[in-house]
Amino acid sequence: MTxxxxxxxxxxxxxxxxxxxxxxxxxxxxxxxxxxxxxxxTNNASRAPSDVAQHLRDLxxxxxxxxxxxxAQAGAGLLASLVPAGTSVLVVGADALRDEVVARGLVPVDTxxxxxxxxxxxxxxxxxxxxxEAALAIRAGATWVATNTDATLPTDRGLLVGNGxxxxxxxxxxGRTPEVAGKPxxxxxxDAASDTGASTPLVVxxxxxxxxEGGNAAGFDTYLVLTGVNDAADVVVAPDRHQPTYIADTxxxxxxxxxxxxxxxxxxxxxxxxxxxxxxxxxxxxxxxxATYVAIAAARGVPQERxxxxxxxxxxxxxxxxxxxxxx
Numbered sequence: 001m002t003x004x005x006x007x008x009x010x011x012x013x014x015x016x017x018x019x020x021x022x023x024x025x026x027x028x029x030x031x032x033x034x035x036x037x038x039x040x041x042t043n044n045a046s047r048a049p050s051d052v053a054q055h056l057r058d059l060x061x062x063x064x065x066x067x068x069x070x071x072a073q074a075g076a077g078l079l080a081s082l083v084p085a086g087t088s089v090l091v092v093g094a095d096a097l098r099d100e101v102v103a104r105g106l107v108p109v110d111t112x113x114x115x116x117x118x119x120x121x122x123x124x125x126x127x128x129x130x131x132x133e134a135a136l137a138i139r140a141g142a143t144w145v146a147t148n149t150d151a152t153l154p155t156d157r158g159l160l161v162g163n164g165x166x167x168x169x170x171x172x173x174x175g176r177t178p179e180v181a182g183k184p185x186x187x188x189x190x191d192a193a194s195d196t197g198a199s200t201p202l203v204v205x206x207x208x209x210x211x212x213e214g215g216n217a218a219g220f221d222t223y224l225v226l227t228g229v230n231d232a233a234d235v236v237v238a239p240d241r242h243q244p245t246y247i248a249d250t251x252x253x254x255x256x257x258x259x260x261x262x263x264x265x266x267x268x269x270x271x272x273x274x275x276x277x278x279x280x281x282x283x284x285x286x287x288x289x290x291a292t293y294v295a296i297a298a299a300r301g302v303p304q305e306r307x308x309x310x311x312x313x314x315x316x317x318x319x320x321x322x323x324x325x326x327x328x
Contacts, residue, residue, distance in 0.1 A: 002257070002258075003254070003255045003256065003257070004223075004246065004253065004254055004255070004256060004257065004258040004261065005036060005202075005254040005255060007200065007202075007258065008200050008201060008202040008221070009037065009198050009199060009200050009201065010037050010038075010039060010193060010196050010198030010200075010201040010202070011033070011036055011037060011038045011039070011201070011202050011204055011254075012039050012041045012189055012192050012193065012198075012201050012202070012203045012204065012215070012220070013033065013038050013039070013040050013041065013204045013205070014040075014041065014042060014043075014183075014204060014205030014206060014207070014210075014211045015040055015042040015044065015052070015056075016042065016043075016044055016153060016154045016155075016206075016228070017154035017205075017206035017207065017227060017228020017229055018204060018205050018206045018211075018225055018227065018228055018251075019033070019040070019056070019059075019061065019251075020055075020056075020059055021154050021155055021156045021227075021228070022154075022155035022156040022157065023156060024059075024156040025059040025060060025061075026227045026250075026251075027250075028250055028251065028252055029061075029227075029250075029251050030059065030060040030061045031252075032250065032251035032252045032254055032255065033061065033062075033251060033254075034062065035062075036254070037196075037198075038062075038063075038067060039067055039068075039069060039192050039195075039196055040052070040053075040056065040063065040067055040068045040069065041069045041183070041188060041189060041192050041203075042068070042069070042070050042071065043071045043147070043148035043150050043163075043182040043183050043210055044070065044071065044122055044148075044153070045070055045071045045072035045075060045093055045094065045096065045097050045121030045122050045123075045147040045148065045163065045182075046072075046093070046094040046096060046097075046121070046122045046123050046124070047070070047094065047096050048070075048072075048096040048099065049065060049066075049068040049069065049070055049073070050065045050068075051096070052068045052070065053065045053067060053068045056068070069188065069191070069192045069195075070096070071121060071147035071148045071181055071182030071183075071188065072093070072094075072096050072097040072100045072121055072147055073100055074147065074181035074182050074185075074187065074188040074191070075097065075100070075119050075120075075121055075145050075146070075147035075148075075181040075182070076097065076100035076101045076103065076104050076106070076119065077100075077104065077181070078145050078179060078181040078187070079101070079104070079106065079117060079119050079143070079145045079181075080104040080105065080106060082117075082143055082145070082179065083106070083116065083117050083143055085104075085105040085106070086105065086106070086107060087106050087107065087116050087117050088106075088107050088108075088109045088114050088115055088116050088117070089101050089106045089107065089108055089109065089115060089116070089117045089118065089119055090108075090109055090110070090111070090112065090114075090115035090117070090118045090119075090133060090134055090137050090142070091108045091119055092118060092119065092120040092121070092123075092126060092130055092131065092133075092134045092166075092170075093119065093120060093121035093122065093123045093126065093147070094121065094122070094123040094125070097119060097121040097123075097147065101119060110133075111133060112133050112134070112136035112137035112140065112142075115137040115142050116142055116143070117142050117143040117144070117145070118134045118137050118138055118142050118143070118144045118145070119144075119145045119146075119147070120134060120144070120145070120146045120147065120163065120166065120167055120170065120178065121146070121147035121148070121163055122147070122148070122153065122162065122163035122166075126166055131166065131169055131170055131173075132173075134170050135170050135173040135174050138170065138174045138176050139174050139176075143179075144170075144176060144178040144179065145178055145179045145180075145181060146163065146164075146167045146178040146179070146180050146181070147163065147180075147181050147182050148162075148163050148164065148180065148181070148182035148183065148210070149163065149164035149167055149168075149180055149182075149210075150162040150163060150164045150207065150210055151164040151165050151168075152164075152165070152229060154206070154228045154229060159229065182210070182214075183205075183207075183210040183211055183213070183214035184209060184210050184211075184213035184214040184217060185214060185217070186214060186217040186218040186219075188214070189201075189203060189214050189215060189218040189220065190218050193218075193220070201220050202220065202221050202222070202223055203215030203218070203220050203221070203222045203223065204222075204223045204225060204251070204254075205222075205223075205224070205225070205228075206224070206225055206226070206227055206228025206229050206230060207228065207229045207230055208224065208229075208230045208234060208235065208238050208242035208244070209242060211224075212224055212242050212243070212244045213241050213242055215244075216241055216242075216243070217241070221245040221246070222244040222245050222246070223244060223245065223246040223247075223248065223253075223254070223261075224244035224246065224247045224248070225248055225249075225250060225251055225253075226247070226248065226249050226250075227249075227250060227251075232247060232292045232295075232296070235247060235296050236278065236295055236296055236299045236307075236310060237299065237307055237308050237309075237310055238307075239304040239307075239308070240304050243300065245262070246258070246261040246262060247261055247263065247292065247293070247296065248261050249289075262293070263292075263293045263294075263296035263297040263300065264293060264294070264297045265294060265297070266286075266287070266290030266291075266293050266294050267286065267287075267290065268282055268283040268285065268286025268287065268290060269281070269282050269283075269286055269290045269291055269293075269294040270294065271291075271294040271295045271297065271298035272298060273298055273299065273301065273302050273310065276306075276309050276310060276311055277310065277311045278295055278298060278299060278310045278311065280294065280295050280298075
């Protein structure tokens, strides 16, 4: 048996919700990634790559400083490609983002009146005053870059407000839309692959609208792990751009056979779409996990507009199959 991971020369792995939730490691994640060629690609712009790497090491992951790519790097790089060197920039974010801005020859400022550009990334300290300053600058014509648009941030306490929700507040106040540097944009993933010389990378993450969409946009295979934001029920109704190559409960699936994690037929299960209902039928003794893969495969067989309205219910199921993990 050839392990799934053996088909790829680099793993581009998300952090929040994939390998850790705040200060707590996802159980089994460090063991699953041990010895594998990993680059960590995170949309969280609040910390420097070296700080992220140290946090990973503290949690038991092998993570050299140069194994981490952040959206702060991507955001500052994108902004530097849009404005001249020396441009004054209002930084809505953490010191890590400010440092990346300075490293690219741009000049952080504190007021809208001084700013010719705005870059916005996650910081727990961002408040109304700074968001309002950004809105003033953007309404006056400043170039606007967001490091990412994740609506939520997974932590050990649950989902907190993410940078995307703060970006949405500014967008609502200005009527403008920022250029976005991180996932689901392809450049951050393409650059991570290029920088490591990878030709067949696998994108690994927990969010359909960032990790999976970004990997698909880059032309890479994708692996959705169900330890963070999205679950299998979300995949059933997801549009084509959010459909992953593989789906697994944990990162341990990387060491199993590829075919075990690809939506498709499973022994003892059938799935069909009947009107707006997805009908999944299991024979007595069938492995409940198989329902996930046959359900997703059946849903993929209908147009994505229709798929979005499918009911997450099982109309018929034979006795003895156990609970169905993808239903709500």
